[in-house]
Amino acid sequence: xxxxxxxxxxxxxxxxxxxxxxxxxxxxxxxxxxxxxxxxxxxxxxxxxxxxxxxxxxxxxxxxxxxxxxxxxxxxxxxxxxxxxxxxxxxxxxxxxxxxxxxxxxxxxxxxxxxxxxxxxxxxxxxxxxxxxxxxxxxxxxxxxxxxxxxxxxxxxxxxxxxxxxxxxxxxxxxxxxxxxxxxxxxxxxx
Numbered sequence: 633x634x635x636x637x638x639x640x641x642x643x644x645x646x647x648x649x650x651x652x653x654x655x656x657x658x659x660x661x662x663x664x665x666x667x668x669x670x671x672x673x674x675x676x677x678x679x680x681x682x683x684x685x686x687x688x689x690x691x692x693x694x695x696x697x698x699x700x701x702x703x704x705x706x707x708x709x710x711x712x713x714x715x716x717x718x719x720x721x722x723x724x725x726x727x728x729x730x731x732x733x734x735x736x737x738x739x740x741x742x743x744x745x746x747x748x749x750x751x752x753x754x755x756x757x758x759x760x761x762x763x764x765x766x767x768x769x770x771x772x773x774x775x776x777x778x779x780x781x782x783x784x785x786x787x788x789x790x791x792x793x794x795x796x797x798x799x800x801x802x803x804x805x806x807x808x809x810x811x812x813x814x815x816x817x818x819x820x821x822x823x
Contacts, residue, residue: 643698646672647710673717680721688726692718692733700741705751715755719762727763734759735778742785746809749782753816757823764823779817786813 646669683691695714704710718730734756741748760775790810793803 643672643676643695643714644702646676646714647704677717677721680718681723683722683726685726685729688722688729689733691722692730696733696737703748705755706745706747708751708754711751711755712758715759716762719759727759731756731759731763731775735774738778738782742782746786746789746806746813749786750809750813750816753779753782753813753820757816757820760820760823776821779821783814783817786810786817790814 680691695718699705699711699714715730715734719727722730734752738749738752738756741752756775756779787810790807793806793810
């Protein structure tokens with residue numbers, strides 16, 4: 633079932649259809665003539681709706697791989713779209729697992745550009761907002777710990793850039809991008 637998402641074109645087809653957000657829609661008579669993007673999205677929603685805790689990684693990991701490979705964290709509209717689909721489609725009790733996977737991916741990408749990290753943090757913000765409608769339980773502490781760790785890393789990078797620079801444009805750009813990461817973290821904590 634979830635091996636379907638390892639196929640190169642499935643998420644790519646979905647990328648063209650990123651306007652519909654929310655719970656899975658009910659099939660209508662017009663579905664027979666849907667475009668490939670809408671069909672891929674509906675299939676993704678159906679697979680997620682049937683996912684169990686044991687195979688949740690098989691649904692989420694290929695999404696990370698696709699977003700990383702195609703550099704879709706900046707801008708991150710498609711990443712947000714994918715994770716909204718995931719969060720609205722999975723069983724509510726599994727939302728904490730998706731949040732933990734995003735936190736793990738943020739840790740994995742800690743050396744990536746500030747824009748990529750900010751994009752992942754914004755996806756985390758959206759998933760937390762959806763999960764907060766239910767309960768995310770013990771994941772709350774993990775979210776705060778991970779975000780505070782990344783805030784500290786970002787501040788260290790920014791301070792390192794300031795101390796080792798002569799005020800050139802590249803250094804100011806790096807500082808500005810780190811501020812973007814810091815603001816995304818603060819906004820997420822504030823939610």
